Amino acid sequence: MKAHVNTTLLLHFSPYKYKFSFLLSLHCITNSSNSSLHYLGCVHSSLHFLSNNKMSSYSHHTTGSGSRTARRTFEFGRTHVVRPKGKHQATIVWLHGLGDNGSSWSQLLESLPLPNIKWICPTAPTRPVALLGGFPCTAWFDVGELSEDGPDDWEGLDASAAHIANLLSTEPADVKVGIGGFSMGSAISVYSATCWALGRYGNGNSYSINLRAVVGLSGWLPGSRNLRNKIEGSHEAARRAASLPILLSHGNCDDVVPCKYGEKSANSLSVAGFRQLTFKSFDGLGHYTVPREMDEVCNWLTGRLGLEGSRA
Template sequence: MCGNNMSAPLPAIVPAARKATAAVIFLHGLGDTGHGWAEAFAGIRIPHVKYICPHAPTMPVTLNMRMNMPSWFDIYGLSANANEDEAGIKRASENIKALIDQEVKNGIPSHRIILGGFSQGGALSLYTALTTQQKLAGVVALSCWLPLHKSFPQAAANSANKDMHVLQCHGDADPLVPYAFGIQTAEKMKALISPANITFKSYRGLPHSACPEEMVDVKRFIEKQLPPISDE
């Protein structure tokens, strides 16, 4: 994915319609690829923003009877007290930080990059934003949770993103990542970063998926956090 993980193909990319002065890095959910999300962002694209949707490496996932599938890290269970793949989460987070570094080398400063994801990808985006020294424009966290939440606020205290803006979205009919997890994650985030910068949106009747209304909210958040630069 980032030069140190050859098992994943190159990310799906929606290039900016003009010179890219900002970027969104968005991580898909378990068993998925970046292609569907690249299509979704192509439908709400903003001219100066580049969208990068990487693909997770394929690995055996304990939750799914050790079947091989695209996964950012192993998942042992979906209950609130399930053990977590700490080493895998930290390794995946380092890969995402390397991806951010690559965009910085490409000329987009980190404070003009939004990190986001859906489900497992959203969980990884929250964890990465709270543990990186790269100052980000914000995080879009869809239908997800905060992994390794017991390791905070120690990690967050050293984070460059204590004042970042977060858009958290969750369907109230989610059978996989319960709506209550979303609420609890938002409350935990408010204890870690400026509470005024956290927006939690719920969607009535939405299961573990995205919907058009949600994507409009995502677009508005991106427009607000990544406005055009005055000389564009």
């Protein structure tokens, strides 16, 4: 009996802070007798160089807010905070990708020339992931496939979006708030944007955070099928959607979340009425970020949020 093994490496490297994180997944072993798929293993490794004087951390848990009788409880991991070096003008929650954690991104974000931004970097719950054959790792929601026709984990999406909103709920009234993320973190970011426009989560509960900017790198949009009808069905939702700045960025050599998903997400948002949407594609970029992409993020945030003392 011969088995076939497919190996996938999800890699993120930042030259800013000597940070190297990877999720090595050995999955899809095919048995010739029953053609079943089994997940073999997952190795997550990180080299972290932290600056203790600029960061703090804490942890939190929440319960899924869906309408089911038996709701899941999600235990979120440690949250890392990068304090602003200058006047505090904005706070952005930044969300990592599948299998990563908040600590690794906090190092890169601290090095950016955005002294007026406070960065909050939470860590997703550890949960079984269908895409990995049920193997548990950090994930903002469960995902089985990247498809407009695939089922969406609404309870997981809403729980993570609510956790992020809770992190932003105590920020000062004069501080602009936003959400950004990479890969699966990008998916939660743009899902939160749709919740803000509609004024509610997928389960109908009220969404009360006043988002001012959303950034998504190498991601996709969950729940895109009926978005246009939902937005067009409410004048207030249409007004909100038209006013929210969104930046989506994707590498055209991404073989983990192909660029076509970023393009489809941008199109779905645009058609639904998100008129202040910018989509950038980067030649030769795979499923990771590079300085030129982060430069684009810095310039966009500076302009959209009207930040002082930042590189324009």
